[in-house]
Amino acid sequence: LVRLRARLSRSQNALGKTLLTLLSRDTLDDDAWDEIEDTLVQADVGVTPARQIVEDLRTKVKVYGTRTPDEVRGLLKDELLAQIGKDLDRSLRTEPHGAQPAIILVVGVNGTGKTTTCGKLGRVLVGDGRSVLLGAADTFRAAAADQLQTWGSRVGAEVVRRDEGADPASVAFEAVKKGIEDRVDTVIVDTAGRLHTKTGLMDELGKVKRVVEKQAQVDEVILVLDATTGQNGLRQARVFAEVVDVTGIALTKLDGTAKGGIVIAVQRELGVPVKLVGLGEGPDDLAPFDPEAFVDAILG
Ligand code: GDP
Numbered sequence: 001l002v003r004l005r006a007r008l009s010r011s012q013n014a015l016g017k018t019l020l021t022l023l024s025r026d027t028l029d030d031d032a033w034d035e036i037e038d039t040l041v042q043a044d045v046g047v048t049p050a051r052q053i054v055e056d057l058r059t060k061v062k063v064y065g066t067r068t069p070d071e072v073r074g075l076l077k078d079e080l081l082a083q084i085g086k087d088l089d090r091s092l093r094t095e096p097h098g099a100q101p102a103i104i105l106v107v108g109v110n111g112t113g114k115t116t117t118c119g120k121l122g123r124v125l126v127g128d129g130r131s132v133l134l135g136a137a138d139t140f141r142a143a144a145a146d147q148l149q150t151w152g153s154r155v156g157a158e159v160v161r162r163d164e165g166a167d168p169a170s171v172a173f174e175a176v177k178k179g180i181e182d183r184v185d186t187v188i189v190d191t192a193g194r195l196h197t198k199t200g201l202m203d204e205l206g207k208v209k210r211v212v213e214k215q216a217q218v219d220e221v222i223l224v225l226d227a228t229t230g231q232n233g234l235r236q237a238r239v240f241a242e243v244v245d246v247t248g249i250a251l252t253k254l255d256g257t258a259k260g261g262i263v264i265a266v267q268r269e270l271g272v273p274v275k276l277v278g279l280g281e282g283p284d285d286l287a288p289f290d291p292e293a294f295v296d297a298i299l300g
Helices: 002-010 012-025 032-040 047-064 068-082 115-125 144-155 166-182 197-215 229-243 261-271 291-299
Strands: 102-106 132-137 158-160 186-191 218-226 248-252 274-278 284-287
Touching: 002 012, 012 032, 012 068, 032 047, 047 068, 047 218, 047 261, 068 166, 068 261, 068 291, 102 115, 102 166, 115 132, 115 218, 115 248, 115 284, 132 144, 132 166, 132 261, 144 158, 158 166, 166 197, 166 291, 186 197, 197 218, 197 229, 218 229, 218 261, 218 284, 229 248, 229 261, 248 261, 248 291
Parallel strands: 102 186, 102 218, 132 158, 132 186, 218 248, 248 274
Antiparallel strands: 274 284
């Protein structure tokens, strides 16, 4: 929590500060509630959820006769947690099945932090004593394979790659094949995030998934979403969620934005739990998503 708070406050998280100032007003009149709603919208909570949160909060404040800023903060915290989905299963399935490695596909729009997330996740797993293989199936972006290779050497994971322009599905196939042969614990496959057309994307990702599934069970499909791209990023992410069965979201670049409210919009729009958060560019800047700690951090 301390680390999370430090990272989020480094980005001068406006949400918590503004909300607390508003909640500390002597009287919470219509204007104050409107401002609270605006603050939530500006933090990318989304228009409808922001309205709902404020309506519920107003009702509760009235019914319970809550007055002190601390009490209102407590109610707001409950409200945010309810929207985020406090009790969802956010565990990552990374355990091998007998002789079969666990397979994790990492998908999302280019630039969101897919390759970086693969590397950081590799680091976490290697740190836990697992053997990890990284598959460089993003064969469209120049240097993606080099970048993954660098991550591999950095975190102690082997990398399977081919030349730029190779068929992504064949790279994914080979990565999984090698993972099985070498009895690796976890195979993480980085994929291309070209959002040309929905059918094109569907064909491409569908093929990657199919060739992997010929050999092993896919345990996680992690959709990477850049928190700084707000509602627009969310719209693009929705296309991915429509073409593959996403099992979890990795929300990156939370260190560089005051728009942490996107967590709420993500849960609501995509209906998939945020499992990981990216808090920087370094190897140790990936954390499991803890709703309670997160809400505490953004409320200051
Ligand atoms: P990809 O195209 O989706 O594979 O994206 P990359 O992994 O290459 O990341 C794009 C840029 O975002 C790189 O400069 C990364 O260092 C940066 N990045 C990725 N995750 C984070 C994060 O959590 N925080 C910050 N500040 N930068 C990140």
